[in-house]
Amino acid sequence: MKWVLALLVLALVVFHQDNWFWEDKRLVFGFLPVGLAYHIGISFAAALLMAALVKFAWPADLEKMADAPKPESGEGHS
């Protein structure tokens, strides 16, 4: 699953660089330039991807680690 998520992240970065709407001046719904509409879509896709990361790749043991008893010495900065 982690490989799939990594590939999705990479794909989103590639899609972000879209070359296909670079000089396209068409308006979506009559008021929204297509290049802007596309990148608003990228923002929503990013939110969905983050939701997938949180669901399938969450570092669950961090909380346990943080709440574990602290070392007797050597903790913190010297």
Next chain:
Amino acid sequence: MIPALVVFCYLAVVVYIGIFAFRKGKESGEDFFLASRSLGQAVFLLSLFGTNMTAFAILGSSGMSYQRGIGVYGLMASASGIVIPLTLFFIGTRLWGLGKRFGHMTQVQYFRDRWECSGIGTCIFVLTAAMLVPYLIIGTMGGGHTLETISTTMGPDKKPVMVEVLKADGQREMVPAMDKDKPVLEPELDAEGKPKLGSDGQPALRPKMVPKLVAQHWVPYWLGAAIVALVVMSYVFFGGMRGTAWVNSFQVILFLCFGTIAFVLISREVGGFAGVMDQLAAHPKNSQLLSRERIPKAEFFSYMFIPLSAIMFPHIAIMCMTAERVTHFRKTVVFYPLCIALIWIPSVYLGVVAAAKFPGLKPGEANDVIPMMLSTYTDVWVAGILGAGIMACVMASDSQILALCTMFTEDIFAYYGGKDRFGEKAQVWTGRAFVVLVTVVAYVIALQLKDKAGIFELAIRFAFSGFAALAPIMLAALFWKRSTKWGALAATLWVAAAMLFTVYLHNAYEARALAELAPGKSFQIYPALGDMFLRVRPPGTVTMWGFLPVMFMTIGSAILMVVVSLVTKRPSQATLDKYFPPQRAAGNHTGVSSIPVVSEAKST
């Protein structure tokens, strides 16, 4: 006057929040600097987002889209919407875990412990602190300018009342008369009042001088800057991290609510955005703003490195340690791209709309298009409330002040024995004294260099690249066991040197050549080197083969981190076991131990 009164009410509310936070606080360092690591879900998300929502970002993005078009959204917002949540997910959560377990409050504390270093930590402290200072000065300057602008005295014709400027000796200050950027000339007269003749026998000409006129304000710049500095200082001084986080949350809510209202009202007043877009599309030059024609592809790609800076900004990294539970990151990571979209869509869109409504603005003036549209198209009350919203962005320097103060007290005062000698209470009061000192210094500089804001804005632009290029250091510390302090030092020195070199390149050009350059075009800084170093207009960026320097700075930093680490001695086994426990190495993706391990970190 009404907008200014609304802003003053807003400032009073903000101070009250700071004092309320003070009453809830305890006299411990962890409480003052990190709100006892107890921020709830909503406040954590809003305050983390609020610290990124600066005037530089909001007003700068609308000014940039005025010049370069809708592509600015992809450049700044959707790129940040991908990269910043990823850094929060992979780096922020781990900083939270390590901070909570080992008591770290700053990045440098973690680096010192992780790599058993002392002086190198101080070196990183110096670089990050130096890159943070311009924000404080710009914040104070922005406060002064904003209060001055919204308190402009308007005449019966709804135009600003202009007054003459007097010099210290009471004489009127005179300036050359201008006609469309060209000085107006008049015949030079001799003592008898007759026209003088030049060497060519023609009448000699000289610039015509007229009295300097400025708009009248009932809150002058110096007072506006002082009020904003005092307000920010008060709630940071009293409320510490808790007060700052609450104020940031309040500011984000205010900006989102009234920004939406203003967007709808402006849309209605301009007769719908569809008409404005058609107007832009019909104009051959302005129609470029509806696409990304004014943004080179290489620049667009390399801009994606800039959001790496977010997690390396000390105030963001410190903010990551304030969450009560790591699960608070879940919603923050998911909603962050949407929050960015909510703020940046109207900012970029209105910047493009302004190009149709207020054509011909210069780059510096273009940053004021949102306030201009507010005052032109909305009711005075809405303009006032949005003025408060803009003030909220200007005051985002609060987090930077607190971060600088946390870094000083933890990385310098406490580290070099101050906490052991004088106690924790003294440490908190040292932090508060530092808040006052930093604010006063920023205010004095803001007064002395009032007209040099461009220098600090430029410094901020370079600072973004610098912080982004430091990201490989953090990644190596968290995820690469073999990394060493010498690798970190090499990367830090590289970043500092590369930034200085970029500043040098930025200045290595003819000002006139840049001014005469058509938008989107570039010239070679050193023709003998071809396209290696280019200067692009706008916004006067330096590029290398068309890519922004941040890309090469980050890659160079990563390479040095790896190469120098491989040829130098790794930290002691005890420290490595502390951060990369051997018994869980195979399946542990947190990179930190869940089992207490005793280590003796050495300082070098």
